[in-house]
Structure formats: C-alpha cells, structure tokens
Amino acid sequence: MIADARSAGLPDRLETDLVIIGAGAAGITLALSLANSGLDIILVEAGGPKYSAAAQAFYSGEAVDPEGHSPVDMYRRRVFGGSTTLWGGRCIPFGEIDFEERPWMDYARWPFGHEEVAAHIPRAMEILEAGLPEFEAGDALLGQPAMVGGVVDEDVLLDRIERFSKPTDFGARYRAELSNAPNIRLFTNAATTQIKLGNDGSAAGVIIDAGGKPVTIIARRVVIAAGGIETPRLLLAGSPARPNGIGNEHDLVGRFYQCHLEGSVGTLHFLTRAEELRLGYELSHDGVYCRRYIALSPHAQRRHRLAGLVVRPSHPGIVDPDHRSPVLSAMYLAKAFIVPEYARKMTALEHQARAQRGSSAIAYHAAHLRNIILGSPKLTAFAADWTRRRILASRKLPSVVLADPRGFYPADINGEQEPNPDSRITLGSDRDALGMPKVRVAWRATVEDYHRLLVGLRRIEGAFTRSKSVRFDLAGVTEATLRDMIVPIGGHHIGTARMASSAREGVCDANGEVFSVPGLFIAGAAAFPTSSFANPTLTLVALSLRLANHLQRAPARPAVTIRKQAGAVHA
Template structure:
C-alpha cells in the first residue's frame, strides 16, 4: 500500500512491526528483505516520488568547515529512492583488511567479521543489478582475463581487480511497484521523521513522530525502528530526539556524529605505459552478463600491513577538462556541460577550475572562448564521440559509466581514492538554526589528519616502486607533495557517524546494528560503518542491510 502524505486524508496513527525511516539503498534493501520474510513494515520517505528542488532545503547545513567540504545537499536526494537517483552505479566490496584491528590506524576495527558481510554481496549485487560477485578479471572477463598491464612482478600492486557498475539503478523506480504490492508493506511519502519516540526514560524505542507535507502529523508506532536516513540525517535525528535523553538517543558517551569520514580524492602523479595501447586494458568492458566492468590499481593488503598504510586505489584518468590546453574537443565539450554532470564526477573540478580561471585573468569568458575554439577545430571527432555517447549513455538502460579517452602519449594522470582514518574530532553536530519542521540543522566539522595525507603519500611511493619492477610502466611523482596537499573528500560518502563497535565505550550500535542505549532502535547505512575503506559504500550498505533484515527476522518474537 502506498500513502502519499502530501495529499489530505492520511492516517494520524500507524502501528507496525518494523518502521524503516529512509527509502535510499539501505531502506529499500531492508524493505525488500522484510517483504520476503513476511514481516509487516512501514517504509517512510520524507520526499515525494520525484525530485523536488525545494525539498532539498531541509538538507542545508547551518555551518560547514572547511569550505572544501562542499554543500551537504549536493550529493543527496530527498525523494523515494534517496541518493540512488544520482549515484554513479559503482559497486566494489570491502576487503578483509578493512575489518581488521589495524594497530597503526586507531579506532579502525569492526566488531563483526568480513565473512558476515561478504555472504550478502551476491544478493546485494542482484538488488543493484550489477551481475554476479565476480571482482577479478579472470572471473568476470574470461575473454580478457589479464590485469591492466602484464608483467608487473611486484606483489605490492594488484592490477586485475574490477569495479562493477549498476545500471545505475534508481532504487525508487526499480522497486516501487514491487514494494507497494507486497501485502505486508506500507509506503509513506511526504512524511518526515522529526523525532524518535521512546519509553522508560529512553530505554526502548517505540517508533517515530512524523510531520507530513500537508502540515499534519502521524504517530508511527513500531516494535522495532530502523534509522536509514543516510550518514548525515541519521545522527541529526538521533541527536534531535532528546525528549527522554538530553544528549540525544545513543549519545550518552558523546559519540553520535563523531568519527565522520569520507573518501579522500585527488589527482596524483602520471602513469606512463611503455607497451602499445592495445596491450593496456584501460577501457570499460562488458561481462558475459552485459555488466560494465573496469580494472583499477590497488595497493595490496600485504603492502598496507607491512608499511602501515590505509586503503588506496588509483584509476588512470583523462587530462583535466578544465584547461583548454588539452586541445581535445570532447574534453572541452565536457567542461562546457559540466553543470549537468553527476555530482560523483563533477565534485573534483572546483580547485582545478579556480587555478585555470586565474591563468585566464580570473574570469570565465576567455576560458569558455578557448574551449569553444577546440570544438570548432575538431568537429568530426566531437560528432563521432557524441553519437557513440548518445547511444551508450543517454539512450541505453544500462549506461556507460563515464568517459574513458585514450591519450596518444599513453600517459595518464592518476585519480586516487583513499581511506580516511576514523577521527573522533571529525564530526557533525546540531546547530541553533532549525529547518521548517523545527528540527535543528547540522553543523559540519570535517577533519582530515596529517597521518591521512602521510599514508597517501607513502602509499603512492610504494606504487611507484612496484611499477619500477617492470619495464612496461613508469609512475612519475615529481609533484607528490603539492598534489597530496590538495587531496580532499568525496562529496557523496558520509560514513561513521553512528558507528558500530564491540562496546558502548567505542561506538553507538552493536554488531547487530542495535543502539547500545536504546533497545529496538537500529541504524542502517554507512553511518554504521566503523571504517571507510577505499571502496564506494553502496554495495556494503546493502549487504549490511540484508544482514540486519535476517537478524530482525530471527528475533521477531523476542
């Protein structure tokens, strides 16, 4: 059953077994699993079925530090399906080392084993529509099983691992009808959870109070409540629900909102290949199931342990689209339409754009004129690319994930993705400013440490030494210090703000995602992750949600 709370006539009270707050990948994965288990649930979405620009106002933060963090509304969507409406579709699993207690990275241990999450990756991939759990070239691409390039003997670099790509699947559109038709499901849109409700001085959660788009309220009461509202809205709701707990729910030890992590990104070094382009496997390839896959460069777990490093991968990238000196009409066209690029791919333009604009006198008119000149000089190359892009990206259901352009020099800047260490002082907290529903807005205080930058720099040196063992490739790091100084966060990944731990001294929730302080209150999503890994979180978010659904089913009668 679907109830649009933006319309009059919605109920004033609903009672159910499980309340799921949030309809992003975590919430919808939970809902799909609970529907299969036959457990009655209500799935709550604050937005409507479609994107509403005005609704994004609820996500605006009161204060953001540092400025490089970027606005918090840019990478999220307040609509059914959540941020799956704008994700790039990248699916990468966490690795066993991500779950280890790494002594050189404080607060980095998970209270559960990697195997407990890995068991759910096949089902998570099905939900993402990203094919089987095959993440090496030998498994997924039997016709071209090798690594990015052959004959790199060092074990410190792994070149045959793959990232798999979803359609990218919009979870709201993909699963709306199935969930609305489930006999044990009720879907609410236009209903915002403004407070969690508890009894016995906060000892047990009994549901949530909802404000509707029509100005009404709904008392949602449930035996168990799951907060699946994302890495920023989850701590916001926990902290704001303080009728029985002055510090907010789950926050007796001042841990909610702390350990805020993202992924670190920058362009570092240049990788030159010394074999013909046909022997370098850079492009997206389709698996036998039709899934787009692409190889990446991975700093091996063995090297991480030996050198006390954190997770790090690199992808060969095209030249920056911002500087027209590349003289490529495709890159210039990409710059001119950059405002329409998905946030996941647009996020890294800001600092580069500032530098290039300064070189062009600080304005945009001369810069744009130079890019238009590139288009005029090479119209046929641009036309050919546009036809192919339109066929494989714009018109296709399963979309080509991004642009991969071969460099005639066979040399590529490296786009790095790195793990941020858990840092208690990196946090989000409530401000004195309130949104239209009266809920305090967030203030953001995201912090990266010198150790984070040092581990990236040392990791790149290890990769450089690994490529030096081969005559087929050379990694040039001549501007390493300057480039490491410019690494920043990836905008859409908000991790660790209601972290899982073995004890309440170290985290907000236990290994089953239940809050230590309040029974029957659970957290789903990347807010629950103790560590960030290097990997995009969506696949592991879904796997953890499926594991939580099984736990709820196994304890349904407790």
C-alpha cells in the same frame, strides 16, 4: 501500498511491528527483504516521489570548512529512492583487510569478520543490478589480463575490477514491488521529527509530519536508514527523555565522520603500446560494465602500516586546450551544466592554466572552440556513440575514458580515511521549517591520513619504477602539498553511528542495535566503523540484508508503554 502522507488522511496514531526511516538503498532493501516475513512494516520517506527543491532545502546545513567539504546537501537527495537517484553505480566490495584489526589506525575495528558481509554480496549484487560477484579481470572478463603487463610486484594489484550498476534508481526500480507487498505501507512526504521511547528506554515508534499534522506510529522496533548525515541528526535531536541525544551516552553519535580522500595526484606514464593497455570500460561476460583499477595490495598495507588506496588513470587534463581534443574541449565548455563542485574546480584550474599561458579568457575559450571546430567529425562520432551507450541505453556507460596517444594520464586517487573522533557532525543553531535543528559538519583528516597516503603512493611509484611498462611521476608531491590536492568525496558519509563491541567504542552493536535503546537499529553506512577505499553502496546493501535476517529471526519484544501528557499509550 504507497501513499502521500500529506493527503492520505492518516489518523493521529498508527501501529505496526517495524518502522523503517528512509527509503533509499538501505531502507528499501530492508523492507523488501522482509516482504514475506509476516512482519507488518511501515516505511517512511521524508521526500516525495520526485525531486523538489522545497524538499531538498530540508537537507541544508553548515560545513565548517566549505572549501574542504562540499555543501551539505549536494550529494544527498530527500526523495523516494534517496541518493540512488543520483549515484554513479560503482560497486566494489570491502576486502578482508577492512575487517581485520589494524593497530596502526585508531578505532579501525569491526565487531565481526569479513565473512559476515561476504555471505550477502551475491544477493546485494542482484539488487543493485551489477551482475555476478566477480571482481577480478580473469573471472569477469573471461581471462583477459591486467590493466598493463610487465608489473609483477607484491605492493600493487592491477587485475581488480569495479563493476557498475545500471545505475539502479531504487525508487523507480522497486516501486511496484513495494506497492504490491501486502505487509508494507510506504508513506512519502513523511518526515520523521522524533524517535519515541518507552518507559523502559526501549524504542516505541516515531512521530512523523504529515502535511503539518503530527502522526505517531507505534512500533516495537525502529530502523534508521537515513544516511550518514541524517541518521546522527535524528539521534542528536533526541526525545524528551534523552535531551542530549539518543544513544549518545558516551558522546559518540556524529563522531568518526569519514569520507574518502580524493584528488588528482601525479601522472601515470604507460610505456607500452596503446593497444596493450586496458584502461577503459569493458562488458563482462554477463553484460555489465567493468573497469580495472590500480590498488595498493593488502600485503603492502599490513607490512607498511597503511590504509586502503586505489589509483585510476584519468583522461588527459580537460582544462588546458593544448590537449587538442574536441571531446575534452566540449566537455570543458559545458562545465556550467555539471555538478557545481566540479565546475568550481575546473574554473580554478583554468585560472592557473591561463596564468601559465599568459592568455585572456577570450583567447583561452577560443582555443577550446578551435579544437571543437577542427575536430568536429570526431566529436560528431563521439556524440553519437555517447548518446547510444549513455543517454538511450538502460545500462549506461559510466563515464568518458579517452586515450592519450602519448600514454600520459593524470592519476585520480581514492584513499581510506582513518576513523577520527574529531571529525564529526553536530547540530547547529538554525532550524528547518519543521523545527528540526540543522546539521553542522566538521570534517577532519589527520596528519597520519596524509602520511599513509603519501607512503602508499610511493609504494605504487616504486613498484612501477621496477617494471618496464609504466611510471608514476610524483615529483613535488609531499605531505604538505597533498593537503591542497585532497578533498573529501562528499557523497560518501560514513561512520557517524558506528558499530562496535561495546557502548564505549560505538553507538550500536554488531546487529546495528543501539546499545542503550533496545529495539532501535541503524542501517546504512552510518553504522560502518571504517570506510575502506571502496564506495559504500554495495556493502551497505549487503549489511541491510544481514539486518533483515536478524530482525526476522529475533523475537519481538513485549509491548511497551509510552508516556503522554495525560495517561499512557500501550503498543
């Protein structure tokens, strides 16, 4: 059953076995995995079935360093399906090294090994509609070689691939299954305003807002699957019994906030013929878009005490019209229609390029228009192909990859950030329309983050220098300049209610259960102790499957008692 909480005529009180907060990738995966479990489930989603600016406004907050972190609401969606309504579809698994003890990175510890996640990757890939769990080119692309030949070095890997979901919008894709599940009730426009605790301190349910009416949902178990920013917000907002925050006895909720370190750093120069390169998207043997990337090897990470790092060849610089590409010029002039963060970056680069060329804005844009006019046949062909493979196709081409006949490509990097207790999410003084405190995001990278990043890039540079097929130009790149080149990927919110082996190291245990609140669980990337270099979606879906198994096996707790102003409520 799916209903809008505002118009469903809900009573003051509902009862269920399990409440799941958040209908995004984690919450929907968890609910559907328990569809035949015999458990009665209520899934509550703060947003509606479609995006609305009014709902999205509840996600606004303060970024302490707005130049270093994207607006708090930019990469999140308060809507049925959550952030899967806007993600790009990239699927990469965390590797074995991500679950190893890495003494050179403080707090980089998981309470279990890689095998606990790996067991659920095949099913997670099915849910994400990303094909088989094959992440090497030789397996997925039927024996085709690495990105470029002639590089044999233990510091780099060139045959790893990332696979792409359609991308799957969980709300649209799984709406019918949720609606037809006999044991699942999904309420949209049902914002959680409080986690209820029993007299014994265990989870006892939630209070939701149903169109201005508070509704108490009594449940023995509660799962917060609300994302890496909203999860600490709910925990820190607390309850009357825990005014300093739920699960926050050791001041850990909201700390260790990690994103990925991203930027354009250096230039890759491929010395082989263009037809010998494999830089773009290819269809795997099971019909899924894949793309190779350059990875710092686990061997190099262990030997040189580094963090995860990948490099991707990007298309030639889009901003300067000297590239003579009609496609790139059209993309540049359309910057007003893309994500504001990228548009601002392009505008800043334009000012730099114009200063170097000594040209006015009119002359600069005229040069782009000249590229479009002179290259109109090529642009027309590209537009037709893009429309067919991106706009009309159900499985969409992920992005544009254009070849440079000279072999030069800007290097886009994506690096792992170490868990840092000073990088954190707290509550600000402002409140939303429901009276909930808004978040305050203080993202911080460490000196060691930039040092590891530079050393990792230098290891890749050295490996390529020893080859005859590619060079990596890092001229002028230092730890100091990296700070100006790197920004956090605002769509990956990780580590704010982390798993650990003890309550002094994290918020929840290996099963996601909050140490100090029996029956309260954390799902999603908020529970990750580390971030890897990989996008979190595949791993968080796998861990949601693991949590579903645990909830199905674990016996239900006895009934709890919740204090009210008069009398008590039993569940």
